[in-house]
Amino acid sequence: MLDSPKPQAKSAPERPQKKRMNPDAREAHIVAEAVLFFAEHGFEGKTRDLAKRIGITQPLLYRYFPSKESLIERVYQEVYVQRWNPAWEDLITDRRAPLPDRLCRFYKEYSRAVYDYVWVRMFVYSGLKGVDINDRYLRGIKEKVLRPVCGELRHANGLPTPGAVPIGEQELELAWGLHGSFFYRAIRRYIYNLTTTADSDTAIENEVRVFLSGVGPVQRQLVEAQDKQDS
Amino acid sequence: MLDSPKPQAKSAPERPQKKRMNPDAREAHIVAEAVLFFAEHGFEGKTRDLAKRIGITQPLLYRYFPSKESLIERVYQEVYVQRWNPAWEDLITDRRAPLPDRLCRFYKEYSRAVYDYVWVRMFVYSGLKGVDINDRYLRGIKEKVLRPVCGELRHANGLPTPGAVPIGEQELELAWGLHGSFFYRAIRRYIYNLTTTADSDTAIENEVRVFLSGVGPVQRQLVEAQDKQDS
DNA sequence: CTCATTATTTATCATTTGATTATTAAATAT
DNA sequence: ATATTTAATAATCAAATGATAAATAATGAG
CATH class of the missing domain: 1.10.357 (Tetracycline Repressor; domain 2)
Known part of the structure; x- marks a missing residue:
């Protein structure tokens, strides 16, 4: 199958964001976006929607956080500390x-x-x-x-x-x-x-x-x- | 606002409530409970939980309302009119x-x-x-x-x-x-x-x-x- | 370059959840 | 009593959703 160029994640105009990030940066990126995402949609927001917003696939979230709840816990700390x-x-x-x-x-x-x-x-x-x-x-x-x-x-x-x-x-x-x-x-x-x-x-x-x-x-x-x- | 405590989930039904109600009464009952239910859990509350609270099976909701959304619409009218x-x-x-x-x-x-x-x-x-x-x-x-x-x-x-x-x-x-x-x-x-x-x-x-x-x-x-x- | 590592994706599972269909049983009429 | 109507339930579907496992590909080492 031909390797068609992957559609860019909706809004990353400045840096074409290399596919592979170093883990710390990726985690920080996920958290930063999750903060905005859950603030907007509430904690019942879907992990697939969050992943789409970040521009990654949904399972990747689970490489950085063992569960949705743990991600939310992290978001809480980020916001209320x-x-x-x-x-x-x-x-x-x-x-x-x-x-x-x-x-x-x-x-x-x-x-x-x-x-x-x-x-x-x-x-x-x-x-x-x-x-x-x-x-x-x-x-x-x-x-x-x-x-x-x-x-x-x-x-x-x-x-x-x-x-x-x-x-x-x-x-x-x-x-x-x-x-x-x-x-x-x-x-x-x-x-x-x-x-x-x-x-x-x-x-x-x-x-x-x-x-x-x-x-x-x-x-x-x-x-x-x-x-x-x-x- | 004065003395309206948080409504309790109905716990001790006074009347053992005959299984078969007349449709108007049943509909009114559903709406009344749905108002409290959605006020407590938000509109993403699950229809099964609502049915359990009412004391009926979940499909019965769909005999009275074609969809969850239509029930919510009805709840809105009930509350904001x-x-x-x-x-x-x-x-x-x-x-x-x-x-x-x-x-x-x-x-x-x-x-x-x-x-x-x-x-x-x-x-x-x-x-x-x-x-x-x-x-x-x-x-x-x-x-x-x-x-x-x-x-x-x-x-x-x-x-x-x-x-x-x-x-x-x-x-x-x-x-x-x-x-x-x-x-x-x-x-x-x-x-x-x-x-x-x-x-x-x-x-x-x-x-x-x-x-x-x-x-x-x-x-x-x-x-x-x-x-x-x-x- | 070749190869090992691992960040990322694809495919998939097990529940959950809104909704539908078929069946049961309570009320009413005859 | 018997039959009819229909309120209510049981069984189930299809899509959504949190999570997992296997496959892929980007990166760096030798």
């Missing part, structure tokens, strides 16, 4: 800078580092499937972001420290609300595919301003109620 | 009541009517799969809720009407932020399965209060910038 910047925890509570500046800077950096196409979609896919990663992550957000934010709000509004009067559920809910307004923008963009023309950094500045200039009296009321309840 | 209350459009703009009351009432009623386990999960599943329903729905929210809200905010803060100075993207983004903080609570509950002990109505009241007491100056600034840009 090292996105959190530990410096953020100090940033939020470093009172040398004004609170509005701290919150704006944190949420700008956080949104830029975390809320991209891959992270958001995988996070939501995982949530729907009930993977534990979401629960753990949001518990971290609660302790490392929302509670500290509530504490800083207390300080800015001349209210008792969380040590004196514990942070109540409704108080925390205020911080969840701010957080959610930012996450929701990512959802609109990456899940609902709505084109958001508004600049994200500017929107963050505006929403933080609205929040900070309005939260004082409401928080005071909640803290007083909480205090009364305790005593 | 008649949840929007047309009276809400008037509620938001009826200036006989104070704006805080209107916003609180609207979002309480809206959250209760729309944000339940089934609606939220199907909406997100559909978004991930790129079904057009989301785009259309959110376009409706924008025109029927967010723009009117912006208009009422203009009025409450003594700013020019949207007719005089069109509503800008960043201004609209403020309203998206408020909206998102409520939707995000539903996401936390139904997608991430976090137990939210805080009462939903109270949280809405608090967040509306924070928003309304802080939004004035920010909106004024945005409107003035928008006005300058136009002239």
Whole structure:
């Protein structure tokens, strides 16, 4: 049979990609494409479709990963590792800078580092499937972001420290609300595919301003109620 | 959204359910269970699993629906029809009541009517799969809720009407932020399965209060910038 | 060049899954 | 009771899908 030239994998215009890659590079290539593929189609995406996207045959995947599940595990690690910047925890509570500046800077950096196409979609896919990663992550957000934010709000509004009067559920809910307004923008963009023309950094500045200039009296009321309840 | 816990897979059928049902009742039964089933597992849920949940054999589904797709179509109609209350459009703009009351009432009623386990999960599943329903729905929210809200905010803060100075993207983004903080609570509950002990109505009241007491100056600034840009 | 190594492909297996057909049995009519 | 109708099941098909085994061909060593 004649050896007809193999049809090129759909989109590799720059380098004609030699047929045989060194194993490390091939594995990296597979993982990189798998990240995008599973972010787009979810973890029930078919291995044959993934292989076609990569430009290899489906069985080759199994030379690099013993099972689809192990590949997914690898993809998880690739996406969810090292996105959190530990410096953020100090940033939020470093009172040398004004609170509005701290919150704006944190949420700008956080949104830029975390809320991209891959992270958001995988996070939501995982949530729907009930993977534990979401629960753990949001518990971290609660302790490392929302509670500290509530504490800083207390300080800015001349209210008792969380040590004196514990942070109540409704108080925390205020911080969840701010957080959610930012996450929701990512959802609109990456899940609902709505084109958001508004600049994200500017929107963050505006929403933080609205929040900070309005939260004082409401928080005071909640803290007083909480205090009364305790005593 | 308030007190609708995750529906349990039917475990203890009260009535031993006679084997042979009348066709209308059987169809209704299938649809009702399919709604819960697809909300939980997504539309790639297997027909055999669905049948097992219903307590029938898988081929029986095909006596009532010609294909899985047609059943899904039916489920969509069941979930997405008649949840929007047309009276809400008037509620938001009826200036006989104070704006805080209107916003609180609207979002309480809206959250209760729309944000339940089934609606939220199907909406997100559909978004991930790129079904057009989301785009259309959110376009409706924008025109029927967010723009009117912006208009009422203009009025409450003594700013020019949207007719005089069109509503800008960043201004609209403020309203998206408020909206998102409520939707995000539903996401936390139904997608991430976090137990939210805080009462939903109270949280809405608090967040509306924070928003309304802080939004004035920010909106004024945005409107003035928008006005300058136009002239 | 010749040959060994191994990255990659072709062919294929065993389940799964949406869907169809043939059979069974429950309800109703006579 | 007997017969008729049809809701429901059992058996099965064909395509899809995760995974494996055998065959092929690109690369480097001697």
